[in-house]
Amino acid sequence: MLEIKDLNLIYEDNYHVLKDINFKVEDGEIVGIIGLSGAGKTSLLRTLNLLQVPTSGKILLDGVDLTSLDKEELRKIRKKISIVFQHFNLLSSRTVFQNVALPLEIEDLSKKEIEEKVNKMLESMNLIPRKDAYPSQLSGGEKQRTAIARALISNPDIILFDEPTSSLDPKTTQKILDLILEINQSTRKSILIVTHEMDVIKKICDKVVYLKNGYVNFVGPVHEFFIEKETELNNEFYQEINIDWSKTWEMVRNKNQKLLKIVFWGSKTHEPVLYDVAKKYDVSVNILYGKIEHLKDSPYGTMIIAINSDNSHVENFLKELSENVYKVEVLN
Numbered sequence: 001m002l003e004i005k006d007l008n009l010i011y012e013d014n015y016h017v018l019k020d021i022n023f024k025v026e027d028g029e030i031v032g033i034i035g036l037s038g039a040g041k042t043s044l045l046r047t048l049n050l051l052q053v054p055t056s057g058k059i060l061l062d063g064v065d066l067t068s069l070d071k072e073e074l075r076k077i078r079k080k081i082s083i084v085f086q087h088f089n090l091l092s093s094r095t096v097f098q099n100v101a102l103p104l105e106i107e108d109l110s111k112k113e114i115e116e117k118v119n120k121m122l123e124s125m126n127l128i129p130r131k132d133a134y135p136s137q138l139s140g141g142e143k144q145r146t147a148i149a150r151a152l153i154s155n156p157d158i159i160l161f162d163e164p165t166s167s168l169d170p171k172t173t174q175k176i177l178d179l180i181l182e183i184n185q186s187t188r189k190s191i192l193i194v195t196h197e198m199d200v201i202k203k204i205c206d207k208v209v210y211l212k213n214g215y216v217n218f219v220g221p222v223h224e225f226f227i228e229k230e231t232e233l234n235n236e237f238y239q240e241i242n243i244d245w246s247k248t249w250e251m252v253r254n255k256n257q258k259l260l261k262i263v264f265w266g267s268k269t270h271e272p273v274l275y276d277v278a279k280k281y282d283v284s285v286n287i288l289y290g291k292i293e294h295l296k297d298s299p300y301g302t303m304i305i306a307i308n309s310d311n312s313h314v315e316n317f318l319k320e321l322s323e324n325v326y327k328v329e330v331l332n
């Protein structure tokens, strides 16, 4: 387990970029670090690998504080945390094979051992046909797979990814996300991903660390992040719910209606809960907005509906609906 305790980073020019950061990464977990540009995501990732020494605080890997180690101890333990850089950082004068072999050469393994390990790794990454190519001859996806192979070759416990899909097209992005998920599921290695793409969080992460102005604004499961922070995310990251609210407010006022936001999460998302409860209490429902998407494997849905508030069963309807969905919010 990786535990970050009261971490602060102040750059040489006195810029206080990371402020009292606290969170844990459990074994086998995929954690997404998200935030707007300049929030401190890359600084955090580099600090976790001690490429950047923090000003204060602790980085505990299985209980060992990395910030208190001497150079030799740090060199050994660093192998346990690999980083895949945003721009891959492949050495241009080395082939794919030679790039992936580099960490093992530093470890002083024999030529035979290196050959065996690297070939096995290249095979699992579908890179054998490109093993003698130089980085300039590779596609973006191939560069990314080479960088991932190089990070995996020393068998780390934790892999840090800095914006792994930011320069890839949508199809290659999907392939790389599938690959990261497969590595996580087959090896149970913990993975930390810095991203500003909500889709990366939705598709593969278990937990989110939301950085805002250098502080952790939210840490928790992905579904709670999207439910708790929905309005803020819509305002800051994308405009998703495109409803003409002024007309909607007018309509509910004139017709004496209640406007409800219903959040579904997990298996109940696909059940006709709303239909059943509305039928039971004879409440007529006007659906204004609805969406269902997936957070990793779990369905997650939001619906905005209007109901007549003069129905005498409204309170019972609301109570039973609340018991059967993740959350019901009365918006007016």
Ligand SMILES: Nc1ncnc2c1ncn2[C@@H]1O[C@H](COP(=O)(O)OP(=O)(O)OP(=O)(O)O)[C@@H](O)[C@H]1O
Binding pocket: 011, 012, 013, 015, 017, 035, 036, 037, 038, 039, 040, 041, 042, 043, 044, 196
């Ligand atoms: N070596 C440095 N010295 C001083 N300030 C720095 C240094 N590196 C980064 N910064 C500043 O720290 C802030 C956070 O940078 P960082 O790259 O960590 O953010 P980020 O969230 O990863 O942003 P982006 O998504 O744009 O990559 C920025 O204002 C940046 O200018």
